[in-house]
Amino acid sequence: MPKMDDEKRKQLRKRTQIVMAGRTPEDQFGFVNTPIYRGSTVLYPDYETLKHRSQRFTYGTKGTPTTQALENAWSEIAGAAGTVLAPSGLAAMTLALMTALKAGDHLLVTDSAYLPTRHFCNTVLARMGVETSYYDPSIGAGLKRLLKPNTTAVLVEAPGSQSFEMQDIPAIAEVAHAHGMCVIMDNTWATPLFFPPHERGVDLAVEAGTKYLGGHSDILLGLVSANPLWLKRLRATFDAFAICAGPEDCFLALRGLRTMELRLREAERQGLALANWLAERAEVKRVLHPALPGTPGHEIWKRDFLGASGLFSVILQPCSEKALAALLDGLELFGMGYSWGGFESLVIPFDCASYRTATTWNPGGPALRFQVGLEDMDDLIADLEAGFARMRE
Secondary structure, three states: OOOOOHHHHHOOOHHHHHHHOOOOHHHOOOOOOOOOOOOOOOOOOOHHHHHHOOOOOOOHHHOOHHHHHHHHHHHHHHOOOEEEEEOOHHHHHHHHHHHHOOOOOEEEEEOOOOHHHHHHHHHHHHHOOOEEEEEOOOOHHHHHHHOOOOEEEEEEEOOOOOOOOOOOHHHHHHHHHHOOOEEEEEOOOOHHHHOOHHHHOOOEEEEEOOOOOOOOOOOOOEEEEEOHHHHHHHHHHHHHHOOOOOHHHHHHHHHHHHHHHHHHHHHHHHHHHHHHHHHOOOOEEEEEOOOOOOOOOHHHHHHHOOOOOOEEEEEEOOOOHHHHHHHHHOOOOOEOOOOOOOOOOEEEEEOOOOOOOOOOOOOOOOEEEEEOOOOOHHHHHHHHHHHHHHHHO
């Protein structure tokens, strides 16, 4: 099998690209997949090479053939200049923030951001002398009025964690770049397959590979991809921290990558099917799914996104906590767990009211977030129908 030149690889369609990306059978004695390289010490052939560290791999924390394969593959499908790996999605986010910020800086964060990200901003970054302000996710180009002389970065997340607000990321990026700011995005919901972040103006794109990249709820992994302007600084920050992803997790992520497009398309189909069914239920007040026509932010999704994953939320009609527990506790196919992107369906109750500061969360009923897996839709619906019956009783 001859090696394909880089220009020809760039012309491949995305589905083919993710099958080919990061694979070099010619370097692996013809084996299709890069194996797991475990190691700390790397030997040098001679004094001059050691003195100048003039070989590709110098020490375990600097990378291995396994991590390089995943970094190269992700950079290719994300349209990035380069990628670094971290041991979790949150670790990747903190690495991106530390890359862009220094003491005395001001950071703008969407009010719909992932709660552990807020915690990092409110604790570690605050101790380091970084001020964080939260903004309404619908602000768009209006972000300009929140800028201070020391505002150096803006964090976006679309759709919003749990509450699924959409953001006009190109408009925000235009304002940010006009003022020399770094745009950081949590792109885990869509992945680069459904939202190409660097094409839309994002400088540092963060992904929790734990989710759709892994796809089987058995790894912890984070990725940060960068455009050419920010890659050198990202790599320097990564090298200073040496927060390395595990070799087995990188190997499993590479394996998951090959089927990610197929799984995402099925997740989109399944998610929309369940969202439409829930929208017709008397027990449901409204569905929060950006790909659903009529949902706030749908037009932005249709303009900027190439698809939708299987994660969305619903607001139930007002009910007692006992009734909500009756619905959830008897479910046999929907597990309760704080993750998503795997093959199994999940549901969690949530309430954003206690930590929102720029917006008010008052949905008018209990909120549930659904992760729709690969089970048969008729079985999932039957499980929820039984749950709603328990809730009514």
